[in-house]
Each structure stands twice: as C-alpha cells, then as structure tokens.
Amino acid sequence: MVYLIMDINVKEPFNRDRQFALKRQAVIRAAGLDFCKRGYHNTSMTDIASNLGLTKAALYYYVKNKDEVLFECHQQAYDAMDIILQKKWIGENGLQQLQDLYCDFVRMLTASGVSLLTDVNSLSELNKIKVLKRRGKIERKIIKLVKQGQSDGSIRAGDPRLHVFFFMGALNWLNAWYDNSGHFKGEDIAVHFATQMRLGIAAA
Amino acid sequence: MVYLIMDINVKEPFNRDRQFALKRQAVIRAAGLDFCKRGYHNTSMTDIASNLGLTKAALYYYVKNKDEVLFECHQQAYDAMDIILQKKWIGENGLQQLQDLYCDFVRMLTASGVSLLTDVNSLSELNKIKVLKRRGKIERKIIKLVKQGQSDGSIRAGDPRLHVFFFMGALNWLNAWYDNSGHFKGEDIAVHFATQMRLGIAAA
DNA sequence: AATAAATTTGACTCAAGGGTTAAATTTATA
DNA sequence: TATAAATTTAACCCTTGAGTCAAATTTATT
Secondary structure, three states: OHHHHHHHHHHHHHOHHHHHHHHHHHHHHHHHHHHHHHOOOOOOHHHHHHHOOOOHHHHHHHOOOHHHHHHHHHHHHHHHHHHHHHOOOOOOOHHHHHHHHHHHHHHHHHHOOOOOOOOHHHOOHHHHHHHHHHHHHHHHHHHHHHHHHHHOOOEOOOOHHHHHHHHHHHHHHHHHHOOOOOOOOHHHHHHHHHHHHHHHHEOO | OHHHHHHHHHHHHHOHHHHHHHHHHHHHHHHHHHHHHHOHHHOOHHHHHHHOOOOHHHHHHHOOOHHHHHHHHHHHHHHHHHHHHHOOOOOOOHHHHHHHHHHHHHHHHHHOOOOOOOOHHHOOHHHHHHHHHHHHHHHHHHHHHHHHHHHOOOEOOOOHHHHHHHHHHHHHHHHHHOOOOOOOOHHHHHHHHHHHHHHHHEOO
C-alpha cells in the first residue's frame, strides 16, 4: 500500500497530463512577462517561443491561439486576486481589511510571476467581456469594502469609486515599472503602497 | 493701421500654414483619443482617418507615419506637464505645491484632450528613448519636490520614489477609464485625486 | 522489438495594415 | 483666366506575424 502511494508520487513528474499542464503554465507565465515588458502587440508568438527555447509551432501544441494566451494571463491574475479576496479578515474595521488586502495584492503581483495586464482591448470581443465582467466584480467588492469602512468610521467620506480608482491605478501601473531584479524588493513595495493607500482614505 | 491688423486677423483662418497646423493638431488629438480608448495597435491609420471623415492617404499629408503620431501624442502630454511644472508656487510648503501640481495634472488630462499614453514600447527605438528621457526628467522633478516636502516637514518619511510611483500610477491609469461624457466631472476627479494623493504622503 | 501516443519541427498560407504614388480636384495667387 | 500650390482620392505594394500541416522524432506501453 505504501509502495503504491510512493510509486504514484515518484511517478508524478512523469505523469503526462501533469507535464502538459506545467508546460502550458510555463508558456502562459513567460508570455505574461513578455506582455508586461513589451506589450501584447510588440510580442510575437515566435518571441515567446524562443524565450522558452521552443519553436512557434510547439507553442500551439499547448495553446489554441494568442488570444487565449492573453486571456489566460488575465484569468490567472484575477484567480489570484479572488483567492486573496476570499480570505477572511475578521475582527478588523474596513480600513484595516482593505490595507491587508492591498498589501497582499502587491505581494502577489511582485512575487508570483502573475501579471496584471492592462491591455484588455487586445482581447477578442468575447474574452474582453468576460475579463471586464471579472474586473468589475472585483472592483465592486473593493468598493463595498470601502463603503463598509465609511460606515464603521474608519474611512473618510468621498465617492468610494474614486477612492478605489485612485489606488487601483497605482496597482495597475506597478507591473509596468516593477522589475524582479531591480532596486526595490517586492515586500517593501507592498508595505509602502499599502500604507500610502491607507493614509489616502483613512478617516481623520 | 487698424485696418491692416484687422485684415490680418480676419485672414488668419485662411492662412495656409495655420490651417495646416490646426488640421495636423486635430489628427494628433483624434489619434490620441483612439489610442487611449482602444490601444495603439488596435487602432489603424484607416480608423483614425475615418473618424475624421478622411481617407488614410490624406492623413499622410499631415504626418510622416504612425510612429510620429504616437510620438507627438506623448510630446504634447509632456509639453502640457512641463508647462504646469514651470508654474511658480511661491510661499507654500512642498506638500501643498505637490497637491496643486497634481490637481493641475488631472485637470489638464481630463479637460484638454491631451492623453497620457502608456504604450511607450510601441514607439521606435529613437522616439522611445526621447520619451523615456522626458518622462524621467519630469519624474525626477516631482521626486525632488517630495524630498523638499520631507525637508520642510510637510511630507512624511519614506522612499520618495515609491511615494511618486504610487500616485503617478493613479494618473497613468486615469486615461484608461476616464470618459468625457461619463459620470465623473473632470474637476471633481482633480480635487478628489489631489486630496487622496496629499493624504497618502502628508506628515502626521 | 513493435506499436501507439506525445512532442517538436520546418515550411508553408493568408490577412491585416502600414505606407506609397500618380492622378484628380479644389483653392489661392498673378 | 492661367498657373501654381494645397488637398484629397483610389488603387496599389510589401512586410509582419498569426496560424496550419504533414512529417519527423522522441517517449511510453504491450
């Protein structure tokens, strides 16, 4: 029995489906980084492939088309954000919850290799709608959190949407300038940004 | 004498160079709006032309190529920012100067038809360098202002660059969601953003 | 070893769109 | 009115890059 289990675990890396999923994942991640750095339309499928030491046609074994790659990048970013959003921050006021949330957002974006892309307009109509719907959903949750903070007195008055648009802008801009190997450490940015975010909306 | 002056003024709209400049300007502006809304690569020269009721080849009477159009959009945005930066805010501390500056930035971006584009990577190498150089110059001026505010005690401690990256992100994101005919009035956004910016970095 | 499935490749097709050009038309000037 | 300059047009060329495909090669299974 034990042998069997160990056998499965040991064989895991040779599991074909798993290998496929991992490679596909690598393609998406590599593409996401390229899209961040150079932009979607300035990155060809050939570019992505050769960055991975592959040829273009090999990519198409793992993904349907370029649109799907961009879509997946968005999906994974929103998946990660959803996971963070599902976390329960009990016993704190709206402001504190928001700060923790925002801090986690920045941590995720700087650490995970997931990229929060801004080029929604390059998606196919259908995928664009899906992505905007998801973004809207997340945005609404955050706005709700702001309203909650305004109710419990931890967040100052002002249009909650503008509050959110402001600090979400900083987040969207992050991927454009952040560099893994650069001067700033992800955790430092996370703490700094979360603080600056909080002070911008905290009640007096 | 008066006649002559009037004559010149009256004829002004028929001045060829002036006409040309105005039309060229219209092309740049229209293109900038399109680039903002749909992205540089999702906007063809034909699109821009037909939005102006022209044909593609007519555009090429006013501009050299698409790269020049994108470059001009950037230039005009930075021209406008430079003008704002040259304003003298006497007798105020760094924080207050920064708030006024930021407020003017938002006003300019929402009112003038000038767009602060993020797609620097789509520029030709040469123009990209020029634009990044200008952006860097402006960024450094703002960072300097932050440092000044930290010296005079109006701005809290913390890496000045991160302070700036944060609220400049909000600014860069603005053009992506702001809509002339939308719910938010430019002036309201300007005041709101400037306040949120200030509170995020103000000394306790 | 033989067979089947997974993986990768080189060589191709095709459309989109940037940019050109010569000719037509409109507008200003002598 | 004649001429030159400004403006616009339709029809074209050409490169880039997405996506395909049949064949080759590598890896797993019987």
